[in-house]
Amino acid sequence: MHKSGPLTRTLPLTLNFILALCSLVPQAVAERGTNGREREEQIMRNAKAAEVLRYMNREADPCNNFYDFACGNWASHQPTLLEGDAPISVQSQLAQRVRKDVQMLLDGGARSKGRTNLDERKVKEFYKSCIVVERSSSLQQAFLMNFIKEYEGLPLLAGTNWNMNYDWVQVVARLRLNYGFDYLIGMEVVTTEHSLPGKAVIQLTEPATSLLPRHLCSGGAILDTRLVEKHTAQLQIEIALDLQSWFGLKEEETERVAGDIIRFELELCQYMRENESLPPTENDEPEPSVYEGRDLARLSKDFGNIINFRRYLETSLNSTVANSEIAMKSPAYFKNLARIARLNPRPTLTNYIMYRALAEINFPRNETSTPRAGYCAQLTMRFFPKVVGEIYKNRYQRSEIRTDAEQLFDKIKGTLSESLNVNDLSENAQRTLRNKLLAFERLLFPIYKGVNLRDLPLEHTNFWHKQDIAMKFKGYKERQRFYGGDPDLDESLVEAFDIRMQLLDNGIMTGWGLLQPPFYDYSYAKSLKYALLGPLIARELAAALIPDELETELTRDDSIMEIFDNVTECYRTQYSNYLYNIPNVFYNASKLRELMTDSAGLNIAFKAYLGWLADMVPTGNDRQTLLRETLPGVDFTNTQLFFIVFAQSRCHAKYVKEMPPTFLPLDTHTEELFNVNGVLGNNVEFAREFGCVLGTDMNPDDKCTMF
Ligand SMILES: *[C@@H]1O[C@H](CO)[C@@H](O)[C@H](O)[C@H]1NC(C)=O
Ligand SMILES: *[C@@H]1O[C@H](CO)[C@@H](O)[C@H](O)[C@H]1NC(C)=O
Ligand SMILES: *[C@@H]1O[C@H](CO)[C@@H](O)[C@H](O)[C@H]1NC(C)=O
Ligand SMILES: *[C@@H]1O[C@H](CO)[C@@H](O)[C@H](O)[C@H]1NC(C)=O
Ligand SMILES: *[C@@H]1O[C@H](CO)[C@@H](O)[C@H](O)[C@H]1NC(C)=O
Numbered sequence: 001m002h003k004s005g006p007l008t009r010t011l012p013l014t015l016n017f018i019l020a021l022c023s024l025v026p027q028a029v030a031e032r033g034t035n036g037r038e039r040e041e042q043i044m045r046n047a048k049a050a051e052v053l054r055y056m057n058r059e060a061d062p063c064n065n066f067y068d069f070a071c072g073n074w075a076s077h078q079p080t081l082l083e084g085d086a087p088i089s090v091q092s093q094l095a096q097r098v099r100k101d102v103q104m105l106l107d108g109g110a111r112s113k114g115r116t117n118l119d120e121r122k123v124k125e126f127y128k129s130c131i132v133v134e135r136s137s138s139l140q141q142a143f144l145m146n147f148i149k150e151y152e153g154l155p156l157l158a159g160t161n162w163n164m165n166y167d168w169v170q171v172v173a174r175l176r177l178n179y180g181f182d183y184l185i186g187m188e189v190v191t192t193e194h195s196l197p198g199k200a201v202i203q204l205t206e207p208a209t210s211l212l213p214r215h216l217c218s219g220g221a222i223l224d225t226r227l228v229e230k231h232t233a234q235l236q237i238e239i240a241l242d243l244q245s246w247f248g249l250k251e252e253e254t255e256r257v258a259g260d261i262i263r264f265e266l267e268l269c270q271y272m273r274e275n276e277s278l279p280p281t282e283n284d285e286p287e288p289s290v291y292e293g294r295d296l297a298r299l300s301k302d303f304g305n306i307i308n309f310r311r312y313l314e315t316s317l318n319s320t321v322a323n324s325e326i327a328m329k330s331p332a333y334f335k336n337l338a339r340i341a342r343l344n345p346r347p348t349l350t351n352y353i354m355y356r357a358l359a360e361i362n363f364p365r366n367e368t369s370t371p372r373a374g375y376c377a378q379l380t381m382r383f384f385p386k387v388v389g390e391i392y393k394n395r396y397q398r399s400e401i402r403t404d405a406e407q408l409f410d411k412i413k414g415t416l417s418e419s420l421n422v423n424d425l426s427e428n429a430q431r432t433l434r435n436k437l438l439a440f441e442r443l444l445f446p447i448y449k450g451v452n453l454r455d456l457p458l459e460h461t462n463f464w465h466k467q468d469i470a471m472k473f474k475g476y477k478e479r480q481r482f483y484g485g486d487p488d489l490d491e492s493l494v495e496a497f498d499i500r501m502q503l504l505d506n507g508i509m510t511g512w513g514l515l516q517p518p519f520y521d522y523s524y525a526k527s528l529k530y531a532l533l534g535p536l537i538a539r540e541l542a543a544a545l546i547p548d549e550l551e552t553e554l555t556r557d558d559s560i561m562e563i564f565d566n567v568t569e570c571y572r573t574q575y576s577n578y579l580y581n582i583p584n585v586f587y588n589a590s591k592l593r594e595l596m597t598d599s600a601g602l603n604i605a606f607k608a609y610l611g612w613l614a615d616m617v618p619t620g621n622d623r624q625t626l627l628r629e630t631l632p633g634v635d636f637t638n639t640q641l642f643f644i645v646f647a648q649s650r651c652h653a654k655y656v657k658e659m660p661p662t663f664l665p666l667d668t669h670t671e672e673l674f675n676v677n678g679v680l681g682n683n684v685e686f687a688r689e690f691g692c693v694l695g696t697d698m699n700p701d702d703k704c705t706m707f
């Protein structure tokens with residue numbers, strides 16, 4: 001679907017030439033800056049220039065490994081990673097920055113101007129009590145024991161009233177009702193603006209969370225026994241240590257229980273995330289079955305009468321579901337769940353469920369690797385997203401940034417719309433896609449109408465009780481969707497402190513947390529803004545145009561489906577070859593979709609940047625603007641800089657035991673590297689900008705492109 005217009009071929013060459021000359025005289029520009037703003041901008045430009053150069057490895061060949069060229073020195077400027085440490089990425093740095101900023105905001109006193117903000121004060125108090133509470137004390141012990149008793153006990157602990165009539169379905173339903181926990185049974189309530197109260201569609205799904213990391217908890221991953229065994233052994237030790245520290249148990253008392261918990265989870269994982277890790281099954285997928293709310297006995301019967309679905313749903317939603325529709329989304333998972341629930345002894349089910357709940361209540365075991373203040377800031381964001389979001393927004397929103405980002409959005413959307421004008425798409429398909437794009441009117445920012453925590457009794461009580469109230473409050477908020485269809489549902493998806501964008505029905509919502517350096521600064525040149533924010537916006541819009549499984553106008557058009565299927569296969573082959581040197585062994589459909597939208601995002605953002613350049617008149621004021629498109633002392637053209645900065649927004653570092661031997665080149669082919677090299681390698685203009693000959697690693701002849 002790629003089409004290089006005449007514009008993209010000729011224009012950049014001329015402009016690059018002008019700009020290349022201009023980058024040699026940055027001093028002259030600096031001296032002209034007289035007012036504070038320009039001086040500030042100059043300081044920022046110098047700092048950014050130094051940063052770009054610092055992370056690059058100029059020895060590397062950009063046509064062989066662009067990641068190394070742009071990010072080769074990035075890791076050496078990060079803290080040294082030890083075994084077990086989480087990898088560092090630009091995203092994780094940004095998340096950390098936001099966490100620090102939120103910590104600072106929560107540490108400050110409540111605003112005293114105007115009406116005293118009760119909500120703000122309550123939330124700050126919650127944060128403070130989280131900071132100072134002892135991680136284990138008699139208060140905490142008492143709280144835990146009460147909690148365990150309330151949910152039918154734990155066989156490990158005498159005196160918690162556990163007995164053989166333990167009803168696991170009822171316990172997980174009550175944990176969902178009170179706290180929104182999704183153990184064993186996943187559930188989503190799908191509302192539309194037309195849903196009547198209590199009439200939403202309820203989907204039964206795999207649970208979204210697991211003890212094992214996501215990529216290890218899947219049907220495909222479980223087959224890789226060596227990888228999984230290494231992780232499970234570690235996790236088993238950690239579970240045993242947790243149980244020892246919470247209840248003062250001895251090592252030998254906890255070993256077997258920890259082993260049971262892990263084994264049980266592995267059995268669950270065996271049937272999870274199949275579409276992300278196993279080859280698609282040849283026989284046609286059965287349509288997801290839909291059951292009437294009054295007919296749930298049939299659903300239970302279809303799954304061996306092990307799970308009383310009516311009771312589960314009515315308990316967890318605290319309401320009748322007689323008038324709802326229930327869609328069974330993951331039949332293979334539920335068949336398996338029914339089987340292992342029947343085969344495993346009750347104590348194993350109990351231990352699994354209760355361990356997961358207790359792990360959410362207690363502090364992380366190792367407070368050196370998870371410092372308390374950061375953890376508490378995160379809890380506060382999780383439980384009171386609206387209050388913290390509003391505080392964050394009041395501190396960081398700026399109308400000029402908003403306007404700037406909105407303009408970028410318009411340019412990107414316009415460019416995407418134009419690039420749909422390709423021959424292999426039918427007229428009808430082009431029209432359908434363009435209309436679809438029109439619905440996404442603008443860039444949206446979280447708005448806050450104030451919540452009311454007045455009745456939330458957070459004061460005068462210890463942290464454990466406060467946290468319990470907060471967790472229940474969050475569970476209650478989530479349940480609101482079922483009753484009444486929350487009109488503000490869309491607006492609750494992204495908070496001001498979030499560092500991501502999300503596609504909604506009428507636009508893309510972005511958190512203010514994303515509009516911070518290194519991703520964004522008001523004084524960045526357009527080359528930087530288009531390279532950093534541009535692909536994020538374009539990627540969301542492109543994703544909206546890729547047909548999904550649901551039957552829509554898009555999936556009915558054969559020309560769209562054919563292109564989409566071809567492009568998917570192209571990426572599958574490319575990525576399988578890259579990772580494993582065998583075509584067709586990579587199955588994660590979500591990842592393939594991500595590669596496709598990532599690649600579209602980069603292509604569109606670069607085209608949009610060229611479009612912006614073309615609108616500039618290289619005289620007068622525009623000339624001044626164009627002069628700032630490069631960075632002082634960085635001898636790359638503005639368009640080369642675009643790709644370098646794009647790559648640098650994806651640098652990462654992770655712990656490696658030893659350098660992989662160089663005679664096994666495939667060992668250095670990682671997902672993170674492909675996210676830079678693979679995406680750039682599929683971009684035609686990239687190769688031209690860096691003069692990469694066709695057939696070099698960064699300019700393969702089997703490019704995959706969509707838009
Ligand atoms: C599949 O890819 C998605 C997107 O990259 C990722 O979040 C998910 O963990 C992957 N699934 C598995 C089972 O690895
Ligand atoms: C469940 O509903 C009843 C009656 O409507 C109500 O009194 C009770 O507080 C609700 N329970 C929860 C946990 O929301
Ligand atoms: C906690 O984490 C730190 C840093 O990762 C590590 O050095 C330390 O050994 C850990 N302590 C325990 C008790 O696991
Ligand atoms: C899709 O792939 C098939 C088989 O490789 C090819 O014949 C067809 O022309 C491709 N269609 C498009 C629109 O690229
Ligand atoms: C994989 O299956 C899950 C659960 O059924 C579904 O939510 C998800 O959208 C599917 N992913 C893809 C890429 O089809």
